Amino acid sequence: MHIQVSQDFREKAKAAVSSIVVFIFVYLLIFLFTIVLALACIAAGIWLIAAKPMFVTLMLGAGLAATGLFVFYFIIKFLFKKHINDRSYLTEIKRSDEPELFKMIDEIVQEAETNFPKKVYLSNDVNASVFYDSSFWSMFFPIQKNLTIGAGLINTTTKQELKAILSHEFGHFSQRSMKVGSYVYNVNQIIFNLVNDDASYRNSLEKFASFSSYFTLFASLAIFITSKIQWILAKMYSYVNIRHMALSREMEFHADEVAANIAGSVSLEESLLRLELANNSYNNVLNFYEARISKNQSSKNIYKEQFFVMNFLADQSELETKYDLPYVKLAESGLFNKSKLNIENQWASHPSTEDRVAKLKQLNIVKDRDDQPAKNLFKDFEKTEEKLTAKLFANVQYDRGRTDLEFEIFKAEFENQYQKDSFDKIFNNYYDNKNPDSEVQENILSDSINFDLLFDNEKVELVYTLIALENDKKTIEAIANKEFVLKTFDYDGRKYKSTEAKNLIPEIDQSMTEIKDQIKKNDSNIYNYFLKISENQGRKSNFINIYQSFCDYDKQYEEKYKLYTDLVNGTTFISERTPFEQIKNHFVKLKSLEENLKQEIRFHLQNPLLISELNEKDVKDLNDYIEKEHIYFRNEEYFDFNLQLLIKAINTLPYFLHRKYFLIKKEVLTLMKDLEDHHRVEKVS
Incomplete structure (x- = not known):
């Protein structure tokens, strides 16, 4: 399979390659400097000892020579560094264990024209990834990759969706053009190692200094010189890293296209849109049990509970169901993200889900689908889930022996906890991230105002637009203050130079003021609406007292x-x-x-x-x-x-x-809901 790369990919790849060339040039200059320094230090040390052989000159000469060697070693230490991935949390599976899963992987690697993974692992989380143990030499010698598949992902996808996600991972290695990203990644790791990973180097210097007080001065000198080299390399890291992130963004789109050609656009699109819900559900279950460590409670099958929570939350949000899984639409996934700021993902390697879905819709590649649950690829997935759950909870320290919570008890307790920790959905998420206005006053309410109008999507969007504007303003202020180093960014569809950031702040302030006024007016209408219906029900003083209690505490x-x-x-x-x-x-x-x-x-x-x-x-x-x-x-x-x-x-x-x-906030909202329920009953009767 050969997929033509986009013009953006070519441009980002050129920029990334040019940054590597610049780094190599700078590194060679530093390398030559350290060689000259090492030779000069060794020569000076020998001359000092030969000029006047005695204990003092011997120590000084040895210290001087060691300084040059330490600085030289600092600049080449990455050659001996190998990054070994932690596998302790992974469970290896083999072809004989799960032949159907391996058959799917066979099909993917054949279509993607890449190599079969060295090993396949199961992890606990809601993700899939390809990893390998890397070193400087992995830039020149081929390395077999390992595949990790999260049980939380398998549990919440169809076979076709899982195939699409795994195809995306192998898509990163299937195209020759993608190897540019691998080189940039390795150069990034080299610079990071030189700049940040110097604990063993400093320990060696400290041991050297501890041999004699004579060596302390030279150890300090070596640290001083290497700190200046690190300063130069830190600038290079920033230079290369920004281009690496920009390229990584294009690589994600490219890998998505590989996946779409293998498994179809829709399968990858639907799995991407459900991924956040699946991940949130898994984390909800983890948080549930974290709060019960003191009660010595654990889970027998955390994935069965994740599946329940996912569908429970989907039901709360009134999502549709497709293939017995929640069907998340693009509009629903981005309902609460109203940011207008786009910094071209210079601090993240992945484009937004919205951007990825838009590209997949453009591709519109249709493939035959197998929409059975992905867990059917396993001989006995429930047994596998239980083993992974036991491994996960084995790391938790309990005061006494733990007890697995029965599934029905978990369901009841989770639902009860959810109701305790959330507000009624009658308010349409209006109060999830804002509070009732504590400065409202009684005034005359228009007869056209009703409950549905006060909490419709337009009013909810005002709340989340204000939150987005407040966050955008903080980021743009950071850009204006040069806390973030970048050349350009997009805001509301227009490109700006970083020097123009401060000019945007008054515009954002103006938008925030306008939206705050609209929210304030709506909050006033809400208060007076409930004053009116509470008076009709003879509960006005009760409503005022409870609302005032909230305002006082606020x-x-x-x-x-x-x-x-x-x-x-x-x-x-x-x-x-x-x-x-x-x-x-x-x-x-x-x-x-x-x-x-x-x-x-x-x-x-x-x-x-x-x-x-x-x-x-x-x-x-x-x-x-x-x-x-x-x-x-x-x-x-x-x-x-x-x-x-x-x-x-x-x-x-x-x-x-x-x-x-x-x-106190929930007490106010519960009373408001009760007032509205009675009001609706009165209207019907």
């Missing part, structure tokens, strides 16, 4: 959270080297803050809803902390147990503050 929240930040800043000395006298003074200053902390913890511990998520030990430790006076430092020694109680109390405070805010 105004107190920043001040209460400031206590947490002050405590964090006030205890940083504990993790730093601090003179004993200063430690005592710090704890004296901390006393008033600690009294406020105890008062807050004591108050929140009285709320059953807040402590319901904490385990018994945490509650006991917090009670011990607030009931006693603790000594943290005496006789030039820290009391670690008491310090742990203090740190636990400090870290629990933001949880209490966040959780209480959520519960």
Whole structure:
């Protein structure tokens, strides 16, 4: 299979190759410099020893010669560096284990005209990847790649979709033109190794310096010289890396085209659009069990639970179903991403899903499809899932023996937890990332205002557009302040130079002001709408009181959270080297803050809803902390147990503050939903 590369690919490849040429030129200059330096140091060392043979000159001569050799070794150490991928979390499978899966891989490598992977592994996550152990020499000698397939991916795709995703991975190695990316990647790794991965080099210098006080000066000199070389190489890393990322973006499109030619455009498109939901579902299950480590609960089959959660979340979002899997449309996947900023992925190697789907739609390659579940490729996928789950939980430390949660119990507890931690979907996600307005006032409401109008998609989009504008502004301010180094970026379909970034900020501010005004007007209408229907139901005072409670806490929240930040800043000395006298003074200053902390913890511990998520030990430790006076430092020694109680109390405070805010907000929204439900019943009757 030969696929013609695009003009963009050619241009990005040329830019990437030119950056390699520039790097090689700069590296050769540094290499020659280090050779000359090493020879000069060795010659000077020999001359010094020969001129006046004695112990001092011997040490100085040896130190001088070693300095030159250390600097030279620094510039060539990447030749001996080999990157070995961690395989401890992977489970190897062989052809005899899963012949149907290997048959699919055979078909892919044959059509892609590439080599069969050296080994095939299963991982826990929702992804597929190809990896290999690389070194400098892998640029010149062919290396067999290994294939990793995530069980969380197999669990949430059809056979055709899995084939498309695996074809994409092999697409990276099937085209001669793609090898440019491999060279750029390896050069990037070399520079990274020289700039950042120098721990063993510095350890060698420290050992050298420890032999004699004479060598300390020369070790410092070697570090000084190599630090200047690192500064030059760091600039080269930035130069090469930006071009590498731009090329990587085109390589993704190219690999997508390979996959579309093998498995069809639609299969890859649909799997890409579902991927985020599948991944979020997997992470939801992980988070569920992370909160239950203290209860010694684990899962027998985390993938069965992932599948349930994926469909549960899809149902909550009212997504369609196709092939017994959620069918995510492009409009639904990007509903909450309203950013107008495009920096051409200079900080990420993958283009957006939206861009990839658009390219796939243009290709529109149709292939025969097998839309059975991908898990049917395995002899007994449920058994495989259980083995991988057991391996995953084997790494978790439990106080006592763990107990696997029954699937039906998981379903009930997850649904219950979801309802506790989310707002009713009647509000159409309007309040998921914003709060009710705490500054609204009572005024006359237009008769044309109704609930559906207040929470329609247009109003929800206003909220997420404002969030996107706020994030865009922060990024553009960073570009204007040169915190991000780049030449150009796109905003709202127009290309800008980095020097023009500051001119965009007033425009964004103007857009933000306009949208804030629209949201504020809608929030006022919401408040007055519920005032009106609560008055009709004889519940106006109840609504006002509950809404006012939220507003009061909203105004107190920043001040209460400031206590947490002050405590964090006030205890940083504990993790730093601090003179004993200063430690005592710090704890004296901390006393008033600690009294406020105890008062807050004591108050929140009285709320059953807040402590319901904490385990018994945490509650006991917090009670011990607030009931006693603790000594943290005496006789030039820290009391670690008491310090742990203090740190636990400090870290629990933001949880209490966040959780209480959520519960008060939910109380307001629950009342609003109840008012609306009664209002609809009244209208019908």
